[in-house]
Amino acid sequence: MDQWSANSFGNEFPDSVVALGMTEPIKVDIWSDIACPWCFIGKRKFEAGVAAFAAGSDTPVEVEYHSFELAPDTPVDFDGSELDFLVNHKGMPAEQITEMLGRVTGIAAQTGLEFNFDKLRHTNTVLAHQALHFAKAHGKQRELAEVLFRAYFTDGKHVGNIADLAELGATVGLDAAELTAALETDRYLADVRADQAQAQGYGIQGVPFFVIDGKYGVSGAQEAQAFEQVLTQVSAERGA
Amino acid sequence: MSAPFTLIGDPAAEACGPDGCAIPATHPALSEAQTAGIDAVTSEATAHDSVSNSNEPR
Numbered sequence: 639m640d641q642w643s644a645n646s647f648g649n650e651f652p653d654s655v656v657a658l659g660m661t662e663p664i665k666v667d668i669w670s671d672i673a674c675p676w677c678f679i680g681k682r683k684f685e686a687g688v689a690a691f692a693a694g695s696d697t698p699v700e701v702e703y704h705s706f707e708l709a710p711d712t713p714v715d716f717d718g719s720e721l722d723f724l725v726n727h728k729g730m731p732a733e734q735i736t737e738m739l740g741r742v743t744g745i746a747a748q749t750g751l752e753f754n755f756d757k758l759r760h761t762n763t764v765l766a767h768q769a770l771h772f773a774k775a776h777g778k779q780r781e782l783a784e785v786l787f788r789a790y791f792t793d794g795k796h797v798g799n800i801a802d803l804a805e806l807g808a809t810v811g812l813d814a815a816e817l818t819a820a821l822e823t824d825r826y827l828a829d830v831r832a833d834q835a836q837a838q839g840y841g842i843q844g845v846p847f848f849v850i851d852g853k854y855g856v857s858g859a860q861e862a863q864a865f866e867q868v869l870t871q872v873s874a875e876r877g878a
Numbered sequence: 879m880s881a882p883f884t885l886i887g888d889p890a891a892e893a894c895g896p897d898g899c900a901i902p903a904t905h906p907a908l909s910e911a912q913t914a915g916i917d918a919v920t921s922e923a924t925a926h927d928s929v930s931n932s933n934e935p936r
């Protein structure tokens with residue numbers, strides 16, 4: 639699990655736990671999927687909310703990502719563009735899809751993200767989720783989540799096979815050979831399934847979904863202020 | 879198992895589910911940028927009223 643605090647938070651997160659102080663961190667559990675545009679956008683909004691909260695509080699925030707597969711039947715290698723995939727699998731007119739993807743791209747840009755749906759490599763994300771669990775075990779989950787989202791939505795990289803995930807993992811300091819071995823043996827598949835089962839048990843039907851300190855659930859890519867408010871509320875309730 | 883937490887925040891915030899992603903027909907920030915004062919969407923509620931949740935792209 640990764641944590642950050644008021645004095646360390648910025649657009650680029652630290653690689654490790656910093657300046658924790660004596661205050662028990664506020665735990666935020668986030669269910670998301672790499673292939674989810676609102677999860678990446680929501681991640682940015684959440685981070686902005688945490689930054690705003692951290693500006694006035696010394697209470698650190700601890701984040702843990704959990705797996706949620708939006709389309710587990712998606713093939714690892716889809717020979718075509720995102721537009722092709724959506725036309726074929728959703729049965730929607732190409733013009734309508736193009737327009738909607740443009741809208742999402744515009745909203746992403748408002749949060750400082752660059753989405754390139756024309757380059758996107760549609761794929762199955764179960765291995766990416768396993769890689770995130772591997773990264774969690776090595777204290778690099780938040781860093782890898784950022785790298786995977788960016789690889790998928792911005793850089794048009796493949797995030798569905800072992801070789802590419804190992805390469806991406808190495809960029810955040812993970813051992814590529816060890817990650818490869820973990821993915822080849824599905825070492826973390828049970829953890830992925832456990833996350834999904836917990837989401838189902840909680841009644842989570844869409845992502846991103848945030849559980850704040852086990853007390854409050856926040857669904858969707860809320861505005862940064864919403865996250866700031868709930869963190870402030872949790873902090874205040876602790877002091878009450 | 880039931881959720882041990884209380885749901886808070888805007889229930890219409892954009893999210894993705896197994897059936898696809900909610901794509902707003904418009905968005906406050908985009909409207910501001912695109913219309914520059916001309917019939918700009920003025921409330922979050924208005925924008926979210928137009929969210930579609932079905933058969934949208936993931």
